[in-house]
Amino acid sequence: MKGYITLTDASLRDGNHAVRHQLTIGQIARYAQAADEAGIDIVEVGHGNGLGASSALLGKAASNDAEMLVSVRAKLRRSKLGIHFIPGTGKLSDIEVALEAGVDVFRLASHCTEANITRQFIEYVRHAGKTAYGVLMMSHMADAGEILNQSRLMQSYGAHAIVLMDSAGFSTPDLVKEKVERLIGGLSIPVGYHAHNNLGLAIANSIAAAESGATLLDACVRGIGAGAGNTQLETLVPVLERYGYRTGTDFERIVSLATRTDEVLPICTPHIAIANIITGVFGLFSGFAPHIERLASELKIDSFELCQALAHRKLVAGQEDVIVEEAHRLSAMNA
Amino acid sequence: MKGYITLTDASLRDGNHAVRHQLTIGQIARYAQAADEAGIDIVEVGHGNGLGASSALLGKAASNDAEMLVSVRAKLRRSKLGIHFIPGTGKLSDIEVALEAGVDVFRLASHCTEANITRQFIEYVRHAGKTAYGVLMMSHMADAGEILNQSRLMQSYGAHAIVLMDSAGFSTPDLVKEKVERLIGGLSIPVGYHAHNNLGLAIANSIAAAESGATLLDACVRGIGAGAGNTQLETLVPVLERYGYRTGTDFERIVSLATRTDEVLPICTPHIAIANIITGVFGLFSGFAPHIERLASELKIDSFELCQALAHRKLVAGQEDVIVEEAHRLSAMNA
Incomplete structure (x- = not known):
């Protein structure tokens, strides 16, 4: 048996891209409850582009950050509540709103070469006693050495973990392996991976990350998410089981979650257009x-x-x- | 630069499953012409379960084998014409119909432990001067040693190549690697792989097959095919290019084929339900x-x-x- 993989279900955040950020409070609350009952570790919520992103350019969300977070908070018993935050898109006051709403895990993100912009936010969240992950987006645009340097910056700011995002869905398993192995060798904090399915490789890249030492993986029910979507939760869990990993859930509970999803979150699975x-x-x-x-x-x-x-x-x-x-x-x- | 991968486009055969075998002659002929012009090596055509499969149990096809094959034959300039055949589902007279219609590549299939039932058909096709591939279906149900034994039987009957089918979409890249490497080491004929996407691993399994020495790969436009569908042609080609393989086509021509497909084959991409x-x-x-x-x-x-x-x-x-x-x-x- 291999180690435990912490799953972040980003259906209510990255999945919000799939409906142009129009998830309703009712859908959000009902799905969060189902995910909690299925044993998901972290339920991520919000506008597709994170806290404070609702705007004409990025798309107006159907609900504001506070409404979404408060409604999910009320439904979570075991799962932690997470948010995505990009400095510039969001402001410090948005972090304060999230703290007040009871968010546990703050994923503070920058373009893969601009970790320095996350410093004050990582420090602020740590100071507030919450979990701060450093997130490097578009991670295919820097080589493994640069990704390690940027991750070390985030680690030095106090990040509890580093998550690499393949925001473009550009990566292949060999590229994932190279970067994750470099981070595992050069950092003292856990490493995570967030895949997109543009080349049909989201599951393979997630497994490559785990096999290289990543212990945090992101997925969405039905694979909903920006573009071709994210890693599909219902396939990731049984494939992780096949490879010998443990998670907070299991395939049978994920089948139940998928069945409940038909009622609470009637969003089509994205296809790879x-x-x-x-x-x-x-x-x-x-x-x-x-x-x-x-x-x-x-x-x-x-x-x-x-x-x-x-x-x-x-x-x-x-x-x-x-x-x-x-x-x-x-x-x-x-x- | 690595070697050449021969692509079989099974959209008009395995893809026929996606519409309960209701592809029309017009759709079939127009898509075959587009695939030919895009540089596809082999265009496979027919009822989803192969020659002679149209029936109440397996589903009545919209067109009979001869009509489908003759209409495609007339459209192919560069591509070869292929069929799928399962002894028992199809009869020798169906092979004769296909020979008369000008089929080039006969893929003679059995369950992965029953290669012996293909003997007379492989011999017959070879005697007729055509290409005979031996196909082992449900290849996850036998171990690598048994798969090699069954493949050697087909090789001894005169098969020009062996194609492993992951008919259940059960396999993971490590399992594919183990089986394909064993075949490459133990056979003197080329090896191919036909993936299904049930676990979201069709592309990864196809690449694992190629990296293990397979030189024949199957794919379908939009990934149409039985169940969760096959390997999506439009993602396979650019990923093969990324890994350094040559094919008869390239990404830009595949983009054109996908665009033409919107008009000639209006079938939804399957999602992984x-x-x-x-x-x-x-x-x-x-x-x-x-x-x-x-x-x-x-x-x-x-x-x-x-x-x-x-x-x-x-x-x-x-x-x-x-x-x-x-x-x-x-x-x-x-x-």
Whole structure:
């Protein structure tokens, strides 16, 4: 038997991308209760882009952060309550709202080369006596050495763990193994992995992370999430069992959770659309796909060409305005 | 740069499962032409269960074998035309129909421990001067040594290649590696792999097969296929490119094929439903899922329990009647 894998169920946060952040309080509360009863360790909640992200550019959420967090808090008995936070998208006052609502686990995220922006937030959360994870997004855009350096910064700020996000769904198991092994060798805190399924490799990458020493994994019911979606919880759990890992749940309880999900969270499983594969191949943030599709259709430009242009500019999450700019440039070139 | 991977596009055969074998001649002909133009090596066509399978038990197909094969034959310039054949489901006269229609590649399949039933058909196809692959279905139900023995039988009958099918979508990359490496070491003919996506591992298993020496891979556009579907062609090709393999096509041509598919083959990408995961975990044939779902609903029995019972009886493809029998047994026990 191998070790214990702590599961974060991000259905109510990354999964919110799948419905343009329109999860209702009723859906959120009912699913959180079901996840808690199924033995999920951490239930992550909020706008797809995290605390304070509800806006015209990133999408207005159906509910505000405090409402979502308070309603989930009331339903959790065993599971911890988690949030995602990107400095700049969210402010310190958003962290205060989350503390007041009883959040246990704060996942403080930056682009993979900008760990320094998380310092004051990691320190603040630690000072408040809560758990602070450092999260490196778009982790395919830096090599293993740089990822280790950035993770060490977060560790020095007091992070309790480091989570690598493959935000673009670009990675393959060999790349995951290289980075996670480097972190395990160079850090004194646990390591986690958050996969996206753009290349159909979310499960394989999650297992590669575990086999390389990661002890925290993210998943979503039905695989709902930005772009082609996240690691599907219902497949991850039995595959982890096959590989000999323990979790707070088991396959039979996950089958029950999936069955209850039919009633409480009627959201289609994402499929891997060609737009998701293109963003994955070019290493672009999964959340860009709907913007790219819409602009390509409106301006009658080729989405493959637009992705090539965005990849050339090494665009990262938060630069959604540049997609509009590049789309209009391509459209003008065609005119 | 690694070697060349021969791609079989099974969208018009295994993908026929996704629409209960109702692909029309128009859809078949138009998609075959698009696949040919995209540089696919082999286009496989027919009822989901192969030649001669159209029946009340396995599902009546919208078109007969000869119509399907003749219409595709007329569209292929570069691609070879392939069929799937299971002795018992199909008869020698069905092979004759396929020869007359101009089929190039005959994939002669048996349950993984019954290679001997393919002998006369492999010999017949070889005698007719065509390519004969030996196919071992449900390959998770025998260990690597037994798979090698059965493959050697097919090789001794004259098979040009051996294809392992993970018909239940049960396998993980480590299991694939073990079996494919054993075949590569013990056979003198090429080895292929046909994955199903029940555990979200179709791409990872296909890559594991290639990295272990397999040079033939099966895939379907959008991943359409029995159960949770097959390896998705549009993700397989860029991932193979990432790993350094050559194919007859490339990612940009696959993007074009996917775009044309929107018009010619309007079939939804399968998602990994909980029923597919249960059959995958228990190692049951992917094609059983709709039968299990229907019977569970009609007889008000638990599909998880039904799968456990079927797995206990080590049910294999072709034993669809036993599902009905077990379902009624469970229903009677509950009454």
